[in-house]
Amino acid sequence: MAPKALQSATLKGNASATALKAAAAATLTDAGGYLNSNATMKLSSGLANKTMLPNKNVTMLKSIDTIWDEEPDDQKMYEQRKKLKSLAGRVDRMAGVFEEETRARQEQRTLMDELHDEQMKRIDEIGEELDQAMAELAAYIVEFMRRFRKELHDTFSALFSELQEQVELLKPRLAALEARGRVLQDGIEEERKERQRQYAQILDPVKVQIEKLEQGLIREQQIRQTRAAFIQQSMEQAVEALEQSVDTEFAARRQRQTFCEEEWTREADRLEKRHDVVVGSCEKCLEGLEEDANQEHDARINHQDPVVEVLTKFLNDFHADVEEKALQG
Secondary structure (H helix, E strand, O other), X not given: OHHHHHHHHHHHHHHHHHHHHHHHHHHHHHXXXXXXXXXXXXXXXXXXXXXXXXXXXXXXXXXXXXXXXXXXXXXXXXXXXXXXXXXXXXXXXXXXXHHHHHHHHHHHHHHHHXXXXXXHHHHHHHHHHHHHHHHHHHHHXXXXXXXXXXXXXXXXXXXXXXXXXXXXXXXXXXXXXXHHHXXXXXXXXXXXXXXXXXXHHHHHHHHHXXXXXXXXXXXXXXXXXXXXXXXXXXXXXXXXXXXXXXXXXXXXXXXXXXXXXHHHHXXXXXXHHHHHHHHHHHHHHHHHHHHHHHHHHHHXXXXXXXXXXXXXXXXXXXXXXXXXXXXXX
């Protein structure tokens, strides 16, 4: 019921707002209202036409005629006075127009105040309708919450009763499980004690052996450290003795090197002299051999020429004989 009342109030408010907008638009149109928020206020065409009627004086004042002295001789001054007279008439007409515009603005302001009052009344009525709708909505919400809480309480009671029934059904099984758990805990405790006893029987001898091994290891480390110190000392002594022997050997080798250099120098001089003697002897031998070779060469040439001639003649005869046989055959 409350949502329907709220919807009805909303529709009424929308209808009232629409009616107010239409009335304001009509009033502004009749009074020559605003075109927009930045436009200036203008008179309607009817008011403007009434203001500009030639036979009706809106100021209800008589026009003041200024009498100027005629000076036909000064044409320029006459024209100025004529323009001033025309300007005075225009000023009088503008005063009437301004007064009419002031009156129209006053009427428009009055209409706007009345429209504002009407809108404020409608707003107050809409506010009262909204307050009534909100009160109905609050009552509906309270009723809904009361009904929902009652249903929630009933549902909770039913579910809690069902849960208690299921717990009562499960209690025997839980008691049996607890008994089994206690038995299992006792068995585990007994097993733990038994294993501790067995571990003690097995590990105590091992611990004794480990202690003995540790003592033996300590003694072995001490022996190794003593032996390492002795070896280090022996190595240092051996290194020192080796350095001394190396120095002695180095000095002896340096002396031997000096002696060898002197001996090699003497031997080189001796070999150089012997080389000169050998070279002279070789040159003499070569000269003798060369002379013998030349003599033998000349002798062979003198003996080989007849033999070559005989062989050449034999080859030529043999070749001629072969050709002759070939022609005959």
